[in-house]
Amino acid sequence: xxxxxxxxxxxxxxxxxxxxxxxxxxxxxxxxxxxxxxxxxxxxxxxxxxxxxxxxxxxxxxxxxxxxxxxxxxxxxxxxxxxxxxxxxxxxxxxxxxxxxxxxxxxxxxxxxxxxxxxxxxxxxxxxxxxxxxxxxxxxxxxxxxxxxxxxxxxxxxxxxx
Amino acid sequence: xxxxxxxxxxxxxxxxxxxxxxxxxxxxxxxxxxxxxxxxxxxxxxxxxxxxxxxxxxxxxxxxxxxxxxxxxxxxxxxxxxxxxxxxxxxxxxxxxxxxxxxxxxxxxxxxxxxxxxxxxxxxxxxxxxxxxxxxxxxxxxxxxxxxxxxxxxxxxxxxxxxxxxxxxxxxxxxxxxxxxxxxxxxxxxxxxxxxxxxxxxxxxxxxxxxxxxxxxxxxxxxxxxxxxxxxxxxxxxxxxxxxxxxxxxxxxxxxxxxxxxxxxxxxxxxxxxxxxxxxxxxxxxxxxxxxx
Numbered sequence: 524x525x526x527x528x529x530x531x532x533x534x535x536x537x538x539x540x541x542x543x544x545x546x547x548x549x550x551x552x553x554x555x556x557x558x559x560x561x562x563x564x565x566x567x568x569x570x571x572x573x574x575x576x577x578x579x580x581x582x583x584x585x586x587x588x589x590x591x592x593x594x595x596x597x598x599x600x601x602x603x604x605x606x607x608x609x610x611x612x613x614x615x616x617x618x619x620x621x622x623x624x625x626x627x628x629x630x631x632x633x634x635x636x637x638x639x640x641x642x643x644x645x646x647x648x649x650x651x652x653x654x655x656x657x658x659x660x661x662x663x664x665x666x667x668x669x670x671x672x673x674x675x676x677x678x679x680x681x682x683x684x685x
Numbered sequence: 686x687x688x689x690x691x692x693x694x695x696x697x698x699x700x701x702x703x704x705x706x707x708x709x710x711x712x713x714x715x716x717x718x719x720x721x722x723x724x725x726x727x728x729x730x731x732x733x734x735x736x737x738x739x740x741x742x743x744x745x746x747x748x749x750x751x752x753x754x755x756x757x758x759x760x761x762x763x764x765x766x767x768x769x770x771x772x773x774x775x776x777x778x779x780x781x782x783x784x785x786x787x788x789x790x791x792x793x794x795x796x797x798x799x800x801x802x803x804x805x806x807x808x809x810x811x812x813x814x815x816x817x818x819x820x821x822x823x824x825x826x827x828x829x830x831x832x833x834x835x836x837x838x839x840x841x842x843x844x845x846x847x848x849x850x851x852x853x854x855x856x857x858x859x860x861x862x863x864x865x866x867x868x869x870x871x872x873x874x875x876x877x878x879x880x881x882x883x884x885x886x887x888x889x890x891x892x893x894x895x896x897x898x899x900x901x902x903x904x905x906x907x908x909x910x911x912x913x914x915x916x917x918x919x920x921x922x923x924x925x926x927x928x929x930x931x932x933x934x935x936x937x938x939x940x941x942x943x944x945x946x947x948x949x950x951x952x953x954x955x956x957x958x959x960x961x962x963x964x965x966x967x968x969x970x971x972x973x974x975x976x977x978x
Binding site: 544558 | 694720797798848
């Protein structure tokens with residue numbers, strides 16, 4: 524393993540902070556149910572781009588912060604994000620080669636899994652989902668993935684995050 | 686693997702017991718800057734609106750508030766005489782009843798929480814002596830209760846959350862029941878009323894104070910529909926909350942009288958007119974019969 528100097532950690536933290544802010548920023552009621560899971564999207568991107576820096580541990584910490592931020596059960600988002608990060612790390616070499624639309628589809632699967640885990644936890648603790656609209660954040664996430672990917676890639680190149 | 690297990694352990698601990706309240710309230714300080722940042726545009730907008738409003742607007746507002754206050758004062762006069770009479774009668778009956786609760790105004794932070802939970806974030810925390818389970822009102826009725834307290838913020842669950850239930854009684858005849866949240870912002874259900882219960886459309890539901898959590902006598906909801914199906918054991922009764930659950934920006938945190946959870950010294954009274962009543966209520970706290978409800 525070559526000794527590599529990491530830099531640009533501030534940019535990674537900044538993108539996560541922005542994602543967390545987007546998670547709680549007030550939006551109109553119709554947009555609220557379909558709010559994409561920004562934290563999961565940004566996490567997937569960094570897992571693909573820099574698997575040696577951003578991994579399961581970061582995912583867990585982020586999940587805990589998201590839990591406190593949104594008032595959900597402590598560990599709920601953490602569990603979901605840990606699984607997503609794990610799969611993204613496993614698949615990162617394959618995913619990097621995919622064209623953008625194919626990546627989007629894979630991201631849809633990851634996001635749906637993320638929501639499925641949260642749904643299970645909610646179901647176990649007595650909060651079943653009430654409608655099919657519950658899954659709309661995953662679809663929205665798939666649609667915004669190309670945007671997230673492009674913006675974050677430009678950021679990464681611009682600030683030479685490695 | 687380790688992290689997944691750790692999350693599951695955490696979730697169990699959080700769900701089963703409340704061991705993690707300390708952790709959560711510590712972490713809530715960490716996320717407070719984020720919440721503050723999100724709330725900033727809204728509060729800045731309000732500040733601008735206030736500081737840029739013209740003299741005439743202010744004068745008009747002042748005048749309308751003045752008339753409103755006059756009206757309310759007139760109503761309050763009647764109310765305080767009724768209250769005194771009520772207390773006197775209750776003393777005759779040797780039952781205890783307390784008036785003069787402490788309240789504190791809290792503001793909502795404009796932050797979106799989980800869309801499938803009816804929860805709101807308030808800008809008061811343990812530094813203002815907010816406690817878990819504290820009732821929350823707005824100008825028109827009961828809004829909910831505090832479920833999570835941090836040093837500077839607290840989370841409150843609205844009465845329409847599916848996991849919330851509030852003991853109520855019909856104001857007209859004192860019929861007791863429990864109103865359960867449905868998950869839709871404008872409906873509560875009363876599932877435990879028998880078919881022959883005396884309840885009608887338009888009945889006012891007030892808190893009964895039986896759970897010991899909400900003070901008695903505050904309006905909660907108005908019954909909107911009563912369906913009696915002879916084949917079913919219970920009537921299907923639903924009601925609409927009176928509080929503006931998704932519109933209020935300022936809410937009242939209440940310290941029920943007799944609650945010994947060190948209420949704040951700086952807390953405001955509802956108005957100066959109830960000062961004497963509050964003094965009386967405190968005097969009654971020394972009375973052993975009065976301490977029980």
